Amino acid sequence: MRREQVLKLCLNHRLSHDIAFLPKGDTGRSFQWYAADFSEGEVHQEHFAVLFKTEDIAKDFLDAAIAAQDSLSENSIYAQADSPGQVSSASTGKFII
DSSP states (O other): BBBBTTTTTTOOOOTTOOOOOOOSSSSSSSSEEOOOOOOOOOOOOEEEEOSSHHHHHHHHHHHHHHHHHSSTTTTTTTTSSSTTTTOOOOOOOOEEE
């Protein structure tokens, strides 16, 4: 999701240690990952992808996403993955990248 006022990209889904940000293509400017999407009121796995203007911006995104994952403790409600089809009673964690 892109924030309209500041034009910054943010991950608007629960972040967990299970999410793997994988390169998409050969350019080094894009990544893909799968995460649980709650936007339609029903939980389902969604495929996300992002393409950046430069490799440096892409690297900054990846570094920020990994740093956010590393900051999660194993006992955090945001680090615990829900079973497929279940919504946790905890609110979603939002990390601005």
